Amino acid sequence: xxxxxxxxxxxxSGMMAALGRAERGERVMVLAKGHGSTHWAAGCxxxxxxxxxxxGAINQLVQAKPAHPYALAGVAALEQALTRVRxxxxxxxxxxxxxxxxNLLMPTALGALRPTAFVPATMVNGEARQLxxxxxxxxxxxxxxxxxxxxxxxxxxxxxxxxxxxxxxELPPVERSHDFSPVVVARLxxxxxxxxxxxxxxxxxxxxxxYARVGLPAVLGLYNAVExxxxxxxxxxxxxxxxxxxPTSVPGMRLFQAFEQALTKAGxxxxxxxxxxxxxxxxxxxxxxxxxxxxxxxxxxxxRWVLATGGIMGGGLRAExxxxxxxxxxxxxxxxxxxxxxxxxxxxxxEAGHPVFRAGIAVDAQLRPLDAADQIVYTNVAVVGSALADxxxxxxxxxxxxxxxxxxxxxxx
Amino acid sequence: MDHIExxxxxxxxxxxxxxxxxxxxxxxxVTDAFPGPKYVGPQAQRFRHEGQPVPDASVDYCSGCRxxxxxxxxxxxxxxxxxxxxxxxxxxxxxxxxxxxxxxxxLVGRMSCGPHAPLLNFGLRLAPARWAVEKVIGIHRxxxxxxxxxxxxxxxxxxxxxxxxxxxxxxxxxxxxxNFYEPHVGKAAIAVLEHNGFEVLLPKQQCCGLPLISNGDFxxxxxxxxxxxxxxxxxxxxxxxxxxxxxxCTLTLKEEAPEILAxxxxxxxxxxxxxxxxFEFLRSLAERGELKTDFRPIERHLPYHQPCQYRAHRLGSPxxxxxxxxxxxxxxxxxxxxxxxxGTYGLKQEKYQIGMxxxxxxxxxxxxxxxxxxLCDSETCRWQITHGTGVAxxxxxxxxxxxxxxxx
Numbered sequence: 001x002x003x004x005x006x007x008x009x010x011x012x013s014g015m016m017a018a019l020g021r022a023e024r025g026e027r028v029m030v031l032a033k034g035h036g037s038t039h040w041a042a043g044c045x046x047x048x049x050x051x052x053x054x055x056g057a058i059n060q061l062v063q064a065k066p067a068h069p070y071a072l073a074g075v076a077a078l079e080q081a082l083t084r085v086r087x088x089x090x091x092x093x094x095x096x097x098x099x100x101x102x103n104l105l106m107p108t109a110l111g112a113l114r115p116t117a118f119v120p121a122t123m124v125n126g127e128a129r130q131l132x133x134x135x136x137x138x139x140x141x142x143x144x145x146x147x148x149x150x151x152x153x154x155x156x157x158x159x160x161x162x163x164x165x166x167x168x169x170e171l172p173p174v175e176r177s178h179d180f181s182p183v184v185v186a187r188l189x190x191x192x193x194x195x196x197x198x199x200x201x202x203x204x205x206x207x208x209x210x211y212a213r214v215g216l217p218a219v220l221g222l223y224n225a226v227e228x229x230x231x232x233x234x235x236x237x238x239x240x241x242x243x244x245x246x247p248t249s250v251p252g253m254r255l256f257q258a259f260e261q262a263l264t265k266a267g268x269x270x271x272x273x274x275x276x277x278x279x280x281x282x283x284x285x286x287x288x289x290x291x292x293x294x295x296x297x298x299x300x301x302x303x304r305w306v307l308a309t310g311g312i313m314g315g316g317l318r319a320e321x322x323x324x325x326x327x328x329x330x331x332x333x334x335x336x337x338x339x340x341x342x343x344x345x346x347x348x349x350x351e352a353g354h355p356v357f358r359a360g361i362a363v364d365a366q367l368r369p370l371d372a373a374d375q376i377v378y379t380n381v382a383v384v385g386s387a388l389a390d391x392x393x394x395x396x397x398x399x400x401x402x403x404x405x406x407x408x409x410x411x412x413x
Numbered sequence: 414m415d416h417i418e419x420x421x422x423x424x425x426x427x428x429x430x431x432x433x434x435x436x437x438x439x440x441x442x443v444t445d446a447f448p449g450p451k452y453v454g455p456q457a458q459r460f461r462h463e464g465q466p467v468p469d470a471s472v473d474y475c476s477g478c479r480x481x482x483x484x485x486x487x488x489x490x491x492x493x494x495x496x497x498x499x500x501x502x503x504x505x506x507x508x509x510x511x512x513x514x515x516x517x518x519x520l521v522g523r524m525s526c527g528p529h530a531p532l533l534n535f536g537l538r539l540a541p542a543r544w545a546v547e548k549v550i551g552i553h554r555x556x557x558x559x560x561x562x563x564x565x566x567x568x569x570x571x572x573x574x575x576x577x578x579x580x581x582x583x584x585x586x587x588x589x590x591x592n593f594y595e596p597h598v599g600k601a602a603i604a605v606l607e608h609n610g611f612e613v614l615l616p617k618q619q620c621c622g623l624p625l626i627s628n629g630d631f632x633x634x635x636x637x638x639x640x641x642x643x644x645x646x647x648x649x650x651x652x653x654x655x656x657x658x659x660x661x662c663t664l665t666l667k668e669e670a671p672e673i674l675a676x677x678x679x680x681x682x683x684x685x686x687x688x689x690x691x692f693e694f695l696r697s698l699a700e701r702g703e704l705k706t707d708f709r710p711i712e713r714h715l716p717y718h719q720p721c722q723y724r725a726h727r728l729g730s731p732x733x734x735x736x737x738x739x740x741x742x743x744x745x746x747x748x749x750x751x752x753x754x755x756g757t758y759g760l761k762q763e764k765y766q767i768g769m770x771x772x773x774x775x776x777x778x779x780x781x782x783x784x785x786x787x788l789c790d791s792e793t794c795r796w797q798i799t800h801g802t803g804v805a806x807x808x809x810x811x812x813x814x815x816x817x818x819x820x821x
Contacts, residue, residue, distance in 0.1 A: 001700055001734045029729075034486040035433045176445050179452075183436035248436040271729040273483035293727040295667035295685040301700070315486065 003029045006302040008276050008289065008329050009316065011037035013385030013403035013410075014308030015259035016081060019088070020411015021304075022266035030268065031291060031300060033275040035256070037314050037386075041399065042244035043218070043251025045085070045118035047078070047100060049397020054117050055079075055100040058401070067390040070398070072365060073405035081408030082118070092258035093226060095121045105129070107215065107243055109148055111139075111156025111164075115397065120251055122225045126215050126241035131162045135212035138205060139166040139243070144180035147246045148217045167205065172197035185219040186250045189228055195220075199235030206238045218242035218251045225254060274298065276309075279330040279378075286330070286378040304380050306410045307332070307361075307369075308403075311386035311393065317359060319343070325359045327387065330378075333371045335362045335389040353395040360389030367410055382410040418675060421494055427487040428455035434481035434491055439750040440474060443770035447474035450481035453498065454491035461498060467505055472498045474764070476755035476771070477627045478721035492725075496626060496673045503629030511551035515757040516628035519620035519637075522561075522593030530561035553765035557754070557800035559594040559792070566596035570615050573603065579612035584648040586666065586688070588659035589620050590792035598792075600821045601814040602658045602691055608817050609698065609705050614653065617644040621662040624757050626673055638670040638681070646680040649687030656694045658810055660790045661722040661756065663690040690723065691810055692731035692790070699735060708816040710741035716782040717809070718747040718775055718798065720791035721755070732790055732809040739816040745782060749775035752789075754797035769801065776801035788812060 003026075007018040010032035022028040051057035058078065062071035070078065082100055089096040098104055098118035105113040105128035113128050131137050137157065139150040150166030157164040172194050176184065188194045202214055220228040220242055232240045244251060260270065274291040281287055286305055290297040309316030309329050318326045323340035327333075336359040337343055343356035362370045367382040384406035386393050393399040428451065435441055435449030447453070453472040460468040472495050481491040503512075514521065525533050536542050543554040552558075566587050583606055591599040603613050622637035645655055645666075657663040666688040671681050689697075698704040719730055736744055752772045753759050759768025779787045779802045787806045789795045795806035814821060 001696065033488065035437070035484045036486040039433050039436070039486075040431055178445060179435075179441070179448050181432055181435055181449075183432070184442075187442065248432040253436070269729070273724065273727050274729065275488065275727075291727065294664055294725065295688065298728050 003027045003302040005304045006300055007306040009308030013407035016404050016407030017306040017410040018268050019263050022268040028268040030270045031274045032272050038252040038256040040247045041252050043255050044116040045400040046397045047117040047401035049115045053101050069388045069391050069402040069406050073409040077409040078405035081404035088258050088262045092261055094254055094258050097121050097124050111153035122229045122242045125239040136163040137213040138211040139215045140169050141217055142171050143168050144171050145185050169201050182219045182245045182250050183248055186222045189221040199232050202236045206236045211238050213239045215241050215243050217245045276329040284379045286381050307383045308385050316387040332361050332369045353392045357392040361387055362389045384410045421490050424489045425455045425458055428489045433484050437480050437484040439771045440476050444767050450491045454494045455489055458494050467502050476758045478751040478755055479725040480750045500629040500631045508630055512628040516624040516630050518589040518624050522589045525561040526593035530563045534560045551762045552760050553762045556760040556765050557796040559796050562596050566592045566599040569596050580610050582612045582653045584614045584616050584653050584655045586655055586657035588662040598658050598808045601811045604814050604819040621665040623661050623665040627756055635674050642680050642684045645684045649683040655688040656691050658691050660690050663688050664722050692735050693728055695735050696731040708739045709818050711739055711816050712741040714743045715784050715788055716779045717744040717788045720794045721751045723790050747775050747778050752794040752797045754793045756793050772801050779804050
């Protein structure tokens with residue numbers, strides 16, 4: 001009904017902003033088209049990929065690039081956001097571990113090593129510096145689980161100098177005979193008998209092979225993953241770690257659930273399935289948005305709005321074949337490379353990245369959207385996350401960092 | 414190809430195979446028989462061509478709860494694809510008698526409602542009778558069948574004396590359940606609307622056609638919808654809101670019938686645009702400051718389940734919003750995807766257990782609440798909740814009427 005703040009988008013930036021506003025005592029709703037970016041991503045927090053010390057590098061970046069989302073939100077907002085998100089994880093029994101001053105190197109489902117700053121406690125034993133302690137690592141999976149190939153992961157780890165072997169486990173007897181997506185297997189890991197059976201197989205392998213660590217796909221339960229890891233460690237005597245899978249991402253779902261719990265506890269509401277089509281304002285004040293609904297649009301009223309709909313991947317920006325990039329919810333002006341021919345570099349894998357991925361909404365220091373003449377479009381709207389201009393979050397490896405920092409800032413304004 | 418069909422087909426290409434729908438699907442979570450919305454929807458659709466045999470019948474295990482549509486981040490119309498695919502199977506292989514029967518809610522209701530209802534209700538509580546019904550027809554012996562009423566809602570309404578102070582009019586769509594099984598829900602709705610200054614009109618109407626749609630009998634569903642549109646369109650054209658207490662009926666009038674059956678005449682659109690779920694309607698009154706708030710406090714803590722069919726209106730949680738105005742009343746949301754019954758799905762012998770497994774999360778929540786009453790906007794869900802928990806269930810409009818202190 002009448003909300004003080006409505007946040008459009010249920011990814012990390014939106015949930016962070018909504019939590020901030022709800023904890024200030026406001027009536028808050030998150031309005032989102034569907035589940036999104038959290039369920040697609042690895043469930044880790046990337047701050048800045050190309051740096052050993054992300055926080056140090058971000059301190060330099062905000063000096064060099066004053067329009068970058070990190071510069072707008074400020075490093076202090078990032079640090080406070082990290083404290084808050086770790087509190088959210090802690091409260092849900094799902095701690096996030098790491099250090100903003102030193103990137104971790106985490107194995108992927110291809111056995112490559114990916115830098116990220118914070119990971120769930122269920123993953124941390126797979127960090128590359130630990131894998132390099134000379135003791136062998138075992139990577140296991142299930143034939144039934146798609147797109148996770150332990151021999152491939154192990155071979156790629158070996159190629160990088162980490163002793164590793166990969167094997168498939170036997171699927172313990174279950175009533176299902178097909179379709180083992182990550183979420184299906186995660187639900188099986190919620191069953192004590194299932195994980196005990198997996199634990200027994202692992203114990204035998206560890207005893208025979210003398211493995212110090214066992215890496216499994218990130219499917220060790222939807223709700224009690226930390227407990228599952230602890231239990232498997234007790235059964236095997238080895239350190240257990242999860243490796244992110246292809247979507248749907250179970251660690252991403254856990255992170256969303258943790259935010260959902262925190263927001264609900266703070267009195268916030270979430271409406272999933274509400275696709276915002278347009279806004280209605282007078283002058284520089286946005287007073288309503290309309291979401292798609294059965295037979296007619298639903299009108300939403302609020303005093304303040306946070307736009308957290310994501311970039312091109314998240315659906316917040318849409319690149320048209322006509323050569324324009326549109327902001328899909330409110331029709332805000334988008335800063336785009338001038339013509340379609342300037343969207344892309346000549347080479348597909350160009351190191352500089354394609355200019356179109358830096359397209360987004362320009363904002364002022366309070367994250368309010370600006371038009372081409374740098375005038376504020378709406379004074380009561382804050383734009384957060386990947387919808388912001390002057391940043392290529394995936395290439396820069398700062399997707400979660402800018403989401404959290406700008407989301408936190410919008411929660412405090 | 415009509416424009417809906419075109420948009421359904423084109424929405425296939427918006428599927429990025431992220432599996433979010435399959436991860437959220439309550440049916441795929443509990444059974445192998447249904448491989449999940451992504452497979453039977455956007456994927457199998459590429460193999461469905463006119464004049465060619467249906468590639469895969471597992472779409473029949475889709476319960477139609479529409480959770481897939483709700484969570485899809487890219488806007489694929491999965492539930493609509495599935496409904497049409499099921500109809501294609503029915504067109505090809507025919508409709509089993511059991512599905513023909515359970516799809517005819519109006520016919521079944523008319524036959525069972527009346528002075529003979531107590532006898533029938535008694536008979537249907539007897540285990541041997543239910544065993545026979547299961548063996549002969551295929552309705553599971555434990556499935557929750559509603560108790561028929563001794564009188565219809567319409568008969569009550571004819572004798573009902575309305576206050577003469579009304580300033581505005583609404584048309585009430587009662588649906589089959591209120592008419593034949595639960596007239597008290599309709600009475601509560603009438604009382605609440607009249608208390609708020611409305612004259613309630615009762616248009617001619619028949620079954621909204623949803624059970625026909627979900628059993629794939631599109632021909633019968635089309636004639637049901639056309640008859641309803643004919644009966645309702647004059648109200649819509651006069652700007653008289655059409656308001657219903659059965660949230661799946663109102664969704665059918667608003668969207669399911671037009672979209673799934675490809676009915677897009679101006680009359681159909683006018684009825685769709687003029688139809689409201691009752692709490693959607695009351696919430697819009699509240700937003701305009703026109704809802705009476707002379708509530709007596711109700712000091713209770715009650716579990717509330719928003720039916721999947723209500724979430725499919727994509728309006729948030731109107732009943733929660735309105736009931737939150739009642740002093741003292743605290744509602745605990747179920748956060749369960751579906752109760753499992755999905756209209757007629759959970760009645761069927763081969764699907765009953767799936768329905769119960771789908772509902773397990775909701776049943777546990779209701780039992781954990783310790784309450785002797787649960788609230789839910791949809792009749793079949795209420796019967797399923799009571800069946801799964803032993804806890805009585807009411808439509809939220811009944812609590813609202815109670816809060817107004819209205820005599821029913």
